[in-house]
Amino acid sequence: MCETSYHMSTKAERTTAFIIETVAPVFNKHGYVGTSMSDLTEATALTKGALYGNFENKEALALAAFEYNSKMLLNTIDEQLAGDGSAIDRIFNLMDFYRNYNEYNEPMGGCPVLNVGVDSKHNNRMLSAAAKETISTIEGKIALVLENGANNGEFKLPVTPLQFAKQLYTMLQGAVAMSTMTGDHKYLLNTVAYLQQLVKREFKKQ
Secondary structure, X not given: OHHXXXXXXXXXXXXXXXXXXXXXXXXXXXXXXXXXXXHHHHHHOOOHHHHHHHOOOHHHHHHHHHHHHHHHHHXXXXXXXXXXXXXXXXXXXXXXXXXXXXXXXXXXXXXXHHHHHHHOOOOOHHHHHHHHHHHHHHHHHHHHHHHHXXXXXXOEOOOOHHHHHHHHHHHHHHHHHHHXXXXXXXXXXXXXXXXXXXXXXXXXXO
């Protein structure tokens, strides 16, 4: 009986994971309000009852979908900020990632931070809070790299690490928004090029 229960649990977990992975780009592309149950049943080839058998309601499913996309993005950002190079090298790795960010997020249905952050602002508090938390997490990751670099004597920041991290991410995310709205990739290319020059100029040796 225990073995049967184990296999049933594993199958249930696989079904839940399949649902989240499948609907994540649907929610991200169409938004919480814009995504209908028929969109979800069509994407998963499951019935409405099967979906609600795994999730309490549409809001719970949308939140799980965002957390899935958010985790993928955060893991990728961690990869860019990791390594044996200097703090500046790591920051440049992150900017290089955002240079072609549209290629990365295309399978996701766009940038989850931008899409969900804007879409949920006035219609879903839980999703809005989750998007804000992701933003704070990204800013914190960048700030930690900057703080470590400053403490190691690599450079002297003109402002606090968190303040610089917030401004850096604001400019990157702003370029993502403009590139998304206009379909013009040059917004990302030009912003990253400017930021790289800014970092070289502002990060002065101690």
